[in-house]
Amino acid sequence: MATKSKYKDLSYRDFLIPKKNGKPRRISAPSKELLQYQHNLMKGLYAYHAKQESVLNCKNIQHGFIPNRNCVTAATQHIGYKHTIIMDLSNFFDSVNTSFFPKTITRYSHLFHEEGHCAQGFASSPILSAIASLPMIKDIKQSLNELHKTFIISQDNLEPVDDYKSFAFTVYADDIQISTNCRPLIKHIINSVTHIAESHKFSINRNKTRVRNTINGYRRILGINVGSDHIRATRKTMRKIRAADHQGNFHSKGGLTTWSLCKFPTKFRL
Numbered sequence: 001m002a003t004k005s006k007y008k009d010l011s012y013r014d015f016l017i018p019k020k021n022g023k024p025r026r027i028s029a030p031s032k033e034l035l036q037y038q039h040n041l042m043k044g045l046y047a048y049h050a051k052q053e054s055v056l057n058c059k060n061i062q063h064g065f066i067p068n069r070n071c072v073t074a075a076t077q078h079i080g081y082k083h084t085i086i087m088d089l090s091n092f093f094d095s096v097n098t099s100f101f102p103k104t105i106t107r108y109s110h111l112f113h114e115e116g117h118c119a120q121g122f123a124s125s126p127i128l129s130a131i132a133s134l135p136m137i138k139d140i141k142q143s144l145n146e147l148h149k150t151f152i153i154s155q156d157n158l159e160p161v162d163d164y165k166s167f168a169f170t171v172y173a174d175d176i177q178i179s180t181n182c183r184p185l186i187k188h189i190i191n192s193v194t195h196i197a198e199s200h201k202f203s204i205n206r207n208k209t210r211v212r213n214t215i216n217g218y219r220r221i222l223g224i225n226v227g228s229d230h231i232r233a234t235r236k237t238m239r240k241i242r243a244a245d246h247q248g249n250f251h252s253k254g255g256l257t258t259w260s261l262c263k264f265p266t267k268f269r270l
Helices: 032-055 071-077 124-153 182-200 233-248 250-260
Strands: 013-018 026-030 084-089 166-173 174-180 209-211 220-221 224-225 231-233
Touching: 026 032, 032 084, 032 124, 071 174, 071 220, 071 224, 071 231, 084 166, 084 182, 084 250, 124 166, 124 174, 174 182, 182 250, 233 250
Parallel strands: none
Antiparallel strands: 013 026, 084 174, 084 209, 166 174, 220 224, 224 231
């Protein structure tokens, strides 16, 4: 772990930018030395996260800002399902504060805003927020298992059991994705996740909760179209590629083209 004795400027600057809804979002811009200090602690934080994933039996659920995972590794888990529930955690970084962590982490005070929460703009905030949300993810996974098991053995279930045998559950930063073949459980899943999030000091943005179904074609998950047996780029992405080509914006076209290939991540390097 890094020590702060060799760093002279561990300051940051707060400023506001507007969200899509017009409300302000606070960004904390760290100095170069503070950013380097945080980066030097990342290897230890990733290792701690991996250990907690194993202890809580939550491996391969979180995919945002986690080594060797990305949107594609998350989206592929949802191939073949009929319904996908999309939920959003409100004010994710601001909700995560020092109370979520042991002293082995909180003793590095410069990982956090002076008010005690994870600052948006700090290099350490994504992985710290991932660590803090693991207990919530464990409880959601357990709830999903129980809901599907209960439905399968229910005496009221007159439909083929094979259609309801499993679910997919992934999290990308503050976005939750749950796929199921059991339509009657959708409302119960939404209510359960909302309650569990609140019990762990998080909150669900109900205005951003969506249910996407195969009857509407592909299910769009994390900007990727997910079908019955494959994933592909969305039409919106392909339109952006054509527009960038027409405008001669080849830098944008290159990035969009790479994204449209839906590639798995290359080996992560610290």
